[in-house]
Amino acid sequence: RWGKRPWAQRQSVQASSRHSGPRHWLCHIVRVFPPGGRGKKVLIVYAHQEPKSFNGSLKKVAVEELSKQGCTVTVSDLYSMNFEPRATRNDITGAPSNPDVFSYGIETHEAYKKKALTSDIFEEQRKVQEADLVIFQFPLYWFSVPAILKGWMDRVLCRGFAFDIPGFYDSGFLKGKLALLSLTTGGTAEMYTKDGVSGDFRYFLWPLQHGTLHFCGFKVLAPQISFGLDVSSEEERKVMLASWAQRLKSIWKEEPIHCTPPWYFQE
Amino acid sequence: RWGKRPWAQRQSVQASSRHSGPRHWLCHIVRVFPPGGRGKKVLIVYAHQEPKSFNGSLKKVAVEELSKQGCTVTVSDLYSMNFEPRATRNDITGAPSNPDVFSYGIETHEAYKKKALTSDIFEEQRKVQEADLVIFQFPLYWFSVPAILKGWMDRVLCRGFAFDIPGFYDSGFLKGKLALLSLTTGGTAEMYTKDGVSGDFRYFLWPLQHGTLHFCGFKVLAPQISFGLDVSSEEERKVMLASWAQRLKSIWKEEPIHCTPPWYFQE
Numbered sequence: 001r002w003g004k005r006p007w008a009q010r011q012s013v014q015a016s017s018r019h020s021g022p023r024h025w026l027c028h029i030v031r032v033f034p035p036g037g038r039g040k041k042v043l044i045v046y047a048h049q050e051p052k053s054f055n056g057s058l059k060k061v062a063v064e065e066l067s068k069q070g071c072t073v074t075v076s077d078l079y080s081m082n083f084e085p086r087a088t089r090n091d092i093t094g095a096p097s098n099p100d101v102f103s104y105g106i107e108t109h110e111a112y113k114k115k116a117l118t119s120d121i122f123e124e125q126r127k128v129q130e131a132d133l134v135i136f137q138f139p140l141y142w143f144s145v146p147a148i149l150k151g152w153m154d155r156v157l158c159r160g161f162a163f164d165i166p167g168f169y170d171s172g173f174l175k176g177k178l179a180l181l182s183l184t185t186g187g188t189a190e191m192y193t194k195d196g197v198s199g200d201f202r203y204f205l206w207p208l209q210h211g212t213l214h215f216c217g218f219k220v221l222a223p224q225i226s227f228g229l230d231v232s233s234e235e236e237r238k239v240m241l242a243s244w245a246q247r248l249k250s251i252w253k254e255e256p257i258h259c260t261p262p263w264y265f266q267e
Numbered sequence: 268r269w270g271k272r273p274w275a276q277r278q279s280v281q282a283s284s285r286h287s288g289p290r291h292w293l294c295h296i297v298r299v300f301p302p303g304g305r306g307k308k309v310l311i312v313y314a315h316q317e318p319k320s321f322n323g324s325l326k327k328v329a330v331e332e333l334s335k336q337g338c339t340v341t342v343s344d345l346y347s348m349n350f351e352p353r354a355t356r357n358d359i360t361g362a363p364s365n366p367d368v369f370s371y372g373i374e375t376h377e378a379y380k381k382k383a384l385t386s387d388i389f390e391e392q393r394k395v396q397e398a399d400l401v402i403f404q405f406p407l408y409w410f411s412v413p414a415i416l417k418g419w420m421d422r423v424l425c426r427g428f429a430f431d432i433p434g435f436y437d438s439g440f441l442k443g444k445l446a447l448l449s450l451t452t453g454g455t456a457e458m459y460t461k462d463g464v465s466g467d468f469r470y471f472l473w474p475l476q477h478g479t480l481h482f483c484g485f486k487v488l489a490p491q492i493s494f495g496l497d498v499s500s501e502e503e504r505k506v507m508l509a510s511w512a513q514r515l516k517s518i519w520k521e522e523p524i525h526c527t528p529p530w531y532f533q534e
Binding site for chain 1: 316317319320346349350352353354355356367368369370371372408409410411412413414415417418420421422424432436453461464465466470471473474475477478479482497528531532
């Protein structure tokens, strides 16, 4: 199978030649850096109603750039899918473990173990499981994700699949994967500063990046924020699109942020 | 109409007698303090699937205590209503103002002005408009509200109704109303401290209390957090219920929090 991925073999050999331990390097975990993202899998969870929107353009740019690198890109277009955001007993098939009192957390945990979650959840979990990087593309609604994307998080990232107790934060089950929030705001960058009316943008990222993604074990890459869409010119939008495309060219070399309180509240 | 509310008249007269300006006090805005909550209107936006849950009990306790005080209490039971969380073009009736490119923010703002929003949104806006206090009762999902409640915020608190630009934060259109988050967590109170794994609980309240409620002009009362449900005994739950009921007895005398960064990040 190495034959199809010469870059991987070359890279492994290089890693091995620098290795100070035993020469049986195939038995060791070797970090592989393909050129660009060849062989990498990316899932884009996309939450905008309108393909011609700026969010649609950001999604399109990402699909194009990552595909060009040789990544396999999958898009979950939540509005097109009419994705169900509500967490209800419809999410489990078969009998509940407690027919008297319904607890969504308990029932979905049990259903995950018995492979009794509904197929739309199972399908999204499969996409996440395969992905090296998950990009969330959305407009900021009330300092957070739109409800349809919140529903994706509530339903897909269930106990057993994404975490357990214990088994969260650095031990979350999605460790080894990268996540990145790419979002647009109506308000300007100035509004989202420490002394601006809406506070530092890092403040509103805490529940999403720390409380959700880090909780599940993801390493979080710096957010991509396209600010001030309500007041931006066509030219400014082009610059924002180009800067996203440019960033994606070297996305696989990026180091994740330190997803701990100082990043959010002390910089 | 004063005849039915002797306390209001008495209170107004007292206010008037302390007034240093003209004696035509009926022309002035007079703050009225009825005993308990008599005459007050409360909306409880409730997001739990199971009536027998602890969230269900907290909601029930609030309805009972506030009704006993003479409040008019309305409950929006979102799961029972199968409330729609997705923000889509179905939310406007009639033709969109821009048939080529759909912008949810622009279209719902226009539709609000033309009274062309769907009836479920209109009905919730009517309940909010009538309320003196809105209580949100929910279990914490991913450091935030469940998607069904996020959808309520996304769709009901639209531009034109809850705010405009300008017309937000202290000038938000719902100024003069109170809001309170009553939530339950699986994690313990220790986890939600500054040095705990999940950080101070105030951190995750920022997008909800500041970015949403304060943005719309609400004065925010201190949150009611029932911590550690995953590990609490029956006895501890009874104590939490009783403390909520007790707090509600004097809820109308409470001062709102200072909904600014120091409350969230520096205490």
